[in-house]
Amino acid sequence: MLTILFDGIAYGMLLFVLACGLAVTLGLMNFVNLAHGAFAMAGGYITLVLVNRMGWPFFAALPIAFVATAAIGALFERTLYVHVYAKSHLDQVLFTIGLVFMSVAAVDYTMGSQQQYIQLPEALRGQIDVFGIGVGRYRLLIIAICGLLTVALQLILTRSRFGSRLRAAVDDPRVASGLGIHVGGVFAVTFAFGSGLAGLGGALGAEILGLDPIFPLKFMIYFLIVVTVGGTSSITGPFLASLLLGIGDVAGKYYVPKFGAFVIYTIMIVVLIWRPQGLFARGTSR
Amino acid sequence: MSEPLARDVKGYLAGQARWHPLEIAFWLIALASIFLLTNKHLILTEIAIFALFALSLDLILGYSGILSLGHAAYFGFGAYVAGLLAKHGIIAEPVLALIVSGLAASVLGFVTSFLVLRGSDLTRLMVTLGVSLILMEIANQLDWLTGGADGLQGITIAPLLGIWEFDLFGHVAYTYSLIVLFVMFVIARRLVHSPFGLSLRSVKGNPLRAAAIGISVNARLVAIYTVAAGYAGIAGALLTQTTQFASLNGLSLERSADVLLALVLGGTGYLYGGLLGSIVFKLMQDYLAHITPQYWQFWIGLVLVILVLVGRERMGNWTAPVRGLLARVGRRSVPATDGR
Numbered sequence: 001m002l003t004i005l006f007d008g009i010a011y012g013m014l015l016f017v018l019a020c021g022l023a024v025t026l027g028l029m030n031f032v033n034l035a036h037g038a039f040a041m042a043g044g045y046i047t048l049v050l051v052n053r054m055g056w057p058f059f060a061a062l063p064i065a066f067v068a069t070a071a072i073g074a075l076f077e078r079t080l081y082v083h084v085y086a087k088s089h090l091d092q093v094l095f096t097i098g099l100v101f102m103s104v105a106a107v108d109y110t111m112g113s114q115q116q117y118i119q120l121p122e123a124l125r126g127q128i129d130v131f132g133i134g135v136g137r138y139r140l141l142i143i144a145i146c147g148l149l150t151v152a153l154q155l156i157l158t159r160s161r162f163g164s165r166l167r168a169a170v171d172d173p174r175v176a177s178g179l180g181i182h183v184g185g186v187f188a189v190t191f192a193f194g195s196g197l198a199g200l201g202g203a204l205g206a207e208i209l210g211l212d213p214i215f216p217l218k219f220m221i222y223f224l225i226v227v228t229v230g231g232t233s234s235i236t237g238p239f240l241a242s243l244l245l246g247i248g249d250v251a252g253k254y255y256v257p258k259f260g261a262f263v264i265y266t267i268m269i270v271v272l273i274w275r276p277q278g279l280f281a282r283g284t285s286r
Numbered sequence: 287m288s289e290p291l292a293r294d295v296k297g298y299l300a301g302q303a304r305w306h307p308l309e310i311a312f313w314l315i316a317l318a319s320i321f322l323l324t325n326k327h328l329i330l331t332e333i334a335i336f337a338l339f340a341l342s343l344d345l346i347l348g349y350s351g352i353l354s355l356g357h358a359a360y361f362g363f364g365a366y367v368a369g370l371l372a373k374h375g376i377i378a379e380p381v382l383a384l385i386v387s388g389l390a391a392s393v394l395g396f397v398t399s400f401l402v403l404r405g406s407d408l409t410r411l412m413v414t415l416g417v418s419l420i421l422m423e424i425a426n427q428l429d430w431l432t433g434g435a436d437g438l439q440g441i442t443i444a445p446l447l448g449i450w451e452f453d454l455f456g457h458v459a460y461t462y463s464l465i466v467l468f469v470m471f472v473i474a475r476r477l478v479h480s481p482f483g484l485s486l487r488s489v490k491g492n493p494l495r496a497a498a499i500g501i502s503v504n505a506r507l508v509a510i511y512t513v514a515a516g517y518a519g520i521a522g523a524l525l526t527q528t529t530q531f532a533s534l535n536g537l538s539l540e541r542s543a544d545v546l547l548a549l550v551l552g553g554t555g556y557l558y559g560g561l562l563g564s565i566v567f568k569l570m571q572d573y574l575a576h577i578t579p580q581y582w583q584f585w586i587g588l589v590l591v592i593l594v595l596v597g598r599e600r601m602g603n604w605t606a607p608v609r610g611l612l613a614r615v616g617r618r619s620v621p622a623t624d625g626r
Contacts, residue, residue, distance in 0.1 A: 089353055228409050258427060
């Protein structure tokens with residue numbers, strides 16, 4: 001029971017790191033980015049190549065996954081995404097779905113279509129006992145990293161100068177740029193950072209979620225649920241939504257394996273009927 | 287409203303609803319393809335079915351502004367219903383089974399439409415995608431009924447109306463699909479030019495104002511969503527009947543995305559958009575799958591990206607000369623349609 005809860009929390013934390021970049025672009029910038037999973041996949045495969053083929057230590061590969069994915073994100077944002085911000089949601093959906101298709105085929109071509117796993121260092125395998133509960137070491141690591149990231153993110157958003165700039169730029173881009181905030185630059189940095197986080201999430205999650213070319217398609221709905229259920233007003237909403245989703249999914253798959261996949265959809269529908277704007281949305285709709 | 291203005295508006299709307307020579311020519315060409323392109327009937331059948339599916343998406347996206355990423359839910363549902371009806375001999379006659387499948391899909395559409403009404407574009411994307419994924423999961427789990435991941439096999443389709451047997455070359459299948467497409471097209475045409483269709487367009491343009499002039503927005507959206515789901519169900523049922531197979535693939539996200547691409551290629555918000563788009567899309571897909579059997583999705587993705595970056599308006603305007611011709615031949619203006 002507690003093990004399931006623990007696994008669920010680890011899974012939820014992972015989802016949060018994967019999806020929080022999306023929560024910013026999709027929720028705050030009002031840009032429908034369905035290709036977010038592609039960045040996560042990129043991070044996963046970068047780690048895979050570094051660790052499995054080039055023999056890098058796992059912990060050295062993680063920061064590289066973050067930096068490399070962030071760089072790819074920044075590149076795409078500056079060259080492609082920036083043209084699509086002002087377009088309709090339909091255009092954004094078409095554009096990002098197109099990117100997803102391309103990434104799926106490209107990864108299939110270069111890495112093969114089978115599911116792959118990253119070789120973990122010996123220290124991270126197996127379980128340890130904490131107060132009589134079997135706790136996977138790797139999951140413990142995920143919770144530690146993701147927990148730290150969440151706290152850091154929350155502090156950056158609420159306390160730092162950049163955080164207040166971002167919130168200003170999101171609330172009213174025109175007034176923000178009138179105040180001398182470089183809105184485009186703020187968005188670019190945020191997008192790159194979000195992509196980097198997705199890449200890190202993909203690298204960490206390869207062990208639990210699996211890594212194959214259709215990753216962006218498989219987890220698209222999870223990301224969407226996290227963002228819509230969590231609402232877009234803060235970082236805590238998506239965080240709680242991820243935890244809810246993670247625990248629900250793990251528990252559902254464990255207790256009712258046959259219908260485990262329905263649990264998250266049921267959560268989604270119930271929340272939607274109950275609170276159409278998301279669980280933790282602010283009063284006014286945007 | 288003043289008297290002459292009312293007359294003008296009435297005349298304009300009647301003119302819009304009238305059949306145009308080029309439209310008649312389009313359907314005559316389609317009719318001729320039955321007799322002339324006999325060795326291409328297999329792909330033509332696919333195109334006709336896909337066109338019907340795209341038409342159904344156009345009804346909700348182009349005419350009502352509902353962004354859907356899970357329209358394949360109704361397509362796949364119709365496909366399974368038709369397959370099960372035929373396999374267990376509940377309704378053997380294909381035409382009747384087609385109608386029943388369409389009705390079943392529209393019931394599903396009616397039930398799910400209330401979820402779709404809520405929230406913004408983003409929520410709609412999630413909900414429509416979620417609905418199609420739930421259906422896919424159900425179809426996957428109920429393997430005693432649907433065959434699970436292997437698909438529904440062993441379907442035999444009875445002769446059409448008890449007379450025409452489906453043949454190996456797809457002649458009967460194509461004629462049948464084309465007739466169904468035409469009938470459904472005529473109904474859709476009637477629908478979008480009716481006061482109901484006009485009210486839908488006003489809802490799409492501005493829901494708040496539409497509500498202010500007394501249009502019950504939600505009821506209209508539920509109605510059109512139900513109708514569109516029925517259309518998609520019929521398209522799915524047609525696919526099952528012509529291929530004697532139904533699979534999970536019919537419910538997949540890829541199918542929803544494909545139909546969205548086909549519709550956008552042809553242009554949203556006018557009925558021929560879905561039809562022309564399907565022709566272009568299917569031919570392109572066929573060609574790409576021929577060159578790179580495994581990676582054709584890459585090129586489809588590239589087309590999507592370029593389409594958006596260049597601008598749908600500019601790209602969609604490849605039909606503009608045709609529409610300009612329409613305007614000149616018919617001596618009445620065809621308003622520029624735009625996907626938003």
